[in-house]
Amino acid sequence: MGGAINSDFNIRNLFFILALFLLCFGAAFIMATQSTFWAMAAVVGTAFFALGFLNPQLALYVVIFSMLLSPEIGKRDLSGSGFTIRLEDIMLVVMGFAWLTTSALKKDVGLAVKTELNRPIFFYVFACVISTSYGIMIGNVESPFTGIMFVLKYMEYFVVFFMTLNLTNSRTNIKTLVAALMITYVIVIIIGFAQIPGGGRISAPFEGEDAEPNTLGGYLMLLLSLNITVFFHMKTRKTKIALAFMAFLAFVAILYTLSRSSWLSLFVMYIFQIFYTKGHRKKLIAILLAGLMFAPFTMPDEVVERALYTFQKKPGEALFSEAEAQYIREVYNVDVDSSTAARLGSMKSALRDFGKHPVLGYGVTGYMFLDAQYHRVLIETGSIGMAAFLLLLFTTGRLLYRNMKNYTEDPLYSALTKGTFCAFMGLLVHAIGTNTFIIVRIMEPFWCLVALNLAIPIVEENERIEAEFLAAGKKPKWLR
Numbered sequence: 001m002g003g004a005i006n007s008d009f010n011i012r013n014l015f016f017i018l019a020l021f022l023l024c025f026g027a028a029f030i031m032a033t034q035s036t037f038w039a040m041a042a043v044v045g046t047a048f049f050a051l052g053f054l055n056p057q058l059a060l061y062v063v064i065f066s067m068l069l070s071p072e073i074g075k076r077d078l079s080g081s082g083f084t085i086r087l088e089d090i091m092l093v094v095m096g097f098a099w100l101t102t103s104a105l106k107k108d109v110g111l112a113v114k115t116e117l118n119r120p121i122f123f124y125v126f127a128c129v130i131s132t133s134y135g136i137m138i139g140n141v142e143s144p145f146t147g148i149m150f151v152l153k154y155m156e157y158f159v160v161f162f163m164t165l166n167l168t169n170s171r172t173n174i175k176t177l178v179a180a181l182m183i184t185y186v187i188v189i190i191i192g193f194a195q196i197p198g199g200g201r202i203s204a205p206f207e208g209e210d211a212e213p214n215t216l217g218g219y220l221m222l223l224l225s226l227n228i229t230v231f232f233h234m235k236t237r238k239t240k241i242a243l244a245f246m247a248f249l250a251f252v253a254i255l256y257t258l259s260r261s262s263w264l265s266l267f268v269m270y271i272f273q274i275f276y277t278k279g280h281r282k283k284l285i286a287i288l289l290a291g292l293m294f295a296p297f298t299m300p301d302e303v304v305e306r307a308l309y310t311f312q313k314k315p316g317e318a319l320f321s322e323a324e325a326q327y328i329r330e331v332y333n334v335d336v337d338s339s340t341a342a343r344l345g346s347m348k349s350a351l352r353d354f355g356k357h358p359v360l361g362y363g364v365t366g367y368m369f370l371d372a373q374y375h376r377v378l379i380e381t382g383s384i385g386m387a388a389f390l391l392l393l394f395t396t397g398r399l400l401y402r403n404m405k406n407y408t409e410d411p412l413y414s415a416l417t418k419g420t421f422c423a424f425m426g427l428l429v430h431a432i433g434t435n436t437f438i439i440v441r442i443m444e445p446f447w448c449l450v451a452l453n454l455a456i457p458i459v460e461e462n463e464r465i466e467a468e469f470l471a472a473g474k475k476p477k478w479l480r
Contacts, residue, residue, distance in 0.1 A: 057167050063160070064180045067444045068188050068219065069205055113165045115454050116399060120392040121158050127385035128154055128364055135363015147365045150438075154364075157443040164451035169462055174452050175412060178226070181445060185223040186246060192216060192253040201258045204441050214434040217254050217262025218442040221426050224250040225269050226419035226449070232280045233411040255299075258306040261433040269426030276404065276418055346370050350379040358383055373431035373438070389437075393428070396450060400424055403453050413456050420449045
């Protein structure tokens with residue numbers, strides 16, 4: 001047996017050394033011939049492969065911090081052309097390769113934990129691949145490279161999900177990963193507040209010239225939900241004060257994004273917090289009533305103007321075409337601003353053009369830019385993709401709700417499950433006016449939280465087996 005273990009160890013080391021040599025050689029070539037960004041990406045990729053191979057859990061923490069704090073290159077335009085790549089994207093690809101290598105060399109390391117989400121995820125990814133392939137063949141996807149890159153980025157979110165789920169095997173793992181997410185959240189809030197004195201809408205770090213405040217709003221709403229539930233489950237006074245202060249800062253930051261989708265999702269998330277936080281329902285209602293009472297006197301002017309701008313026009317501004325204006329007046333009986341009009345107009349166009357390719361759609365990036373998740377999925381992937389997407393959302397919501405109901409006694413598990421479920425309900429509303437479920441900076445932390453939710457039963461089973469082994473005077477394999 002000792003010889004078999006030594007042989008397996010030598011093969012693993014040999015493969016690691018060979019792969020690292022090839023990566024170092026490639027990194028050296030890129031450093032000598034390419035731009036500074038790609039040279040840095042090569043160095044980071046090489047280092048991250050080594051880290052992901054030798055210590056995958058530590059690599060996962062690095063990924064969590066880089067979800068919102070990594071720079072990006074590339075450019076997107078309103079036609080849907082172009083794409084962006086971030087250093088964190090490269091990290092995930094390298095980490096995925098390292099994970100595949102480890103899974104192939106170590107028999108006790110699985111590739112993907114079996115969950116009820118595996119099939120919906122596969123169906124949705126398959127629908128995106130088929131629709132985009134069809135769009136490329138018929139010419140709707142004008143840039144096949146861009147379409148393929150977008151599909152790969154969609155798959156990236158699920159890489160985060162499966163890696164987090166595979167690498168979370170103890171209660172300590174869950175606690176430290178939640179702490180890492182919260183630390184990143186605090187850093188993002190500080191960076192957001194630093195933008196307020198400069199005027200304008202605040203956005204997520206390192207978004208470049210094409211910053212999208214909706215992204216920051218959705219992210220902050222997601223983590224604020226967790227912040228609230230953790231606050232109510234903490235015992236120490238100092239920690240509760242710090243969490244309350246963080247929640248207040250996050251709320252103010254969401255206001256300064258001037259993102260109406262984020263405001264609406266925040267309201268929905270908070271309503272679900274009230275509904276399911278039975279022990280602290282009165283406190284949450286009191287905070288809501290106090291906020292509504294003092295809002296007219298404390299709300300920033302920018303926020304008030306943004307809210308009122310939704311239903312008013314500026315003198316002399318051509319908000320939309322006469323045909324669009326007539327349609328909006330007839331259907332909604334309101335005059336709206338240019339941003340809202342553009343969304344309503346694009347939604348109408350998507351529903352109109354859906355009939356031309358009802359089964360497979362136009363392909364990812366095969367239609368004009370749509371800042372509305374549900375309409376975009378429908379027009380790009382057709383009825384097949386929409387069915388797969390709705391199945392994925394329904395299964396995710398059902399599992400999160402079930403976990404929230406099952407883990408009400410344990411403070412850590414209760415805070416995690418309740419915070420994630422309420423945030424998910426907010427994201428469903430956020431997606432009405434934003435491409436929420438394909439935004440990297442929202443989806444990566446979201447799927448990380450979903451994975452932590454689904455890891456709870458696995459952790460409990462591991463604890464049960466560990467207790468049985470220890471009672472028998474043995475150790476389970478993950479403690480050896």
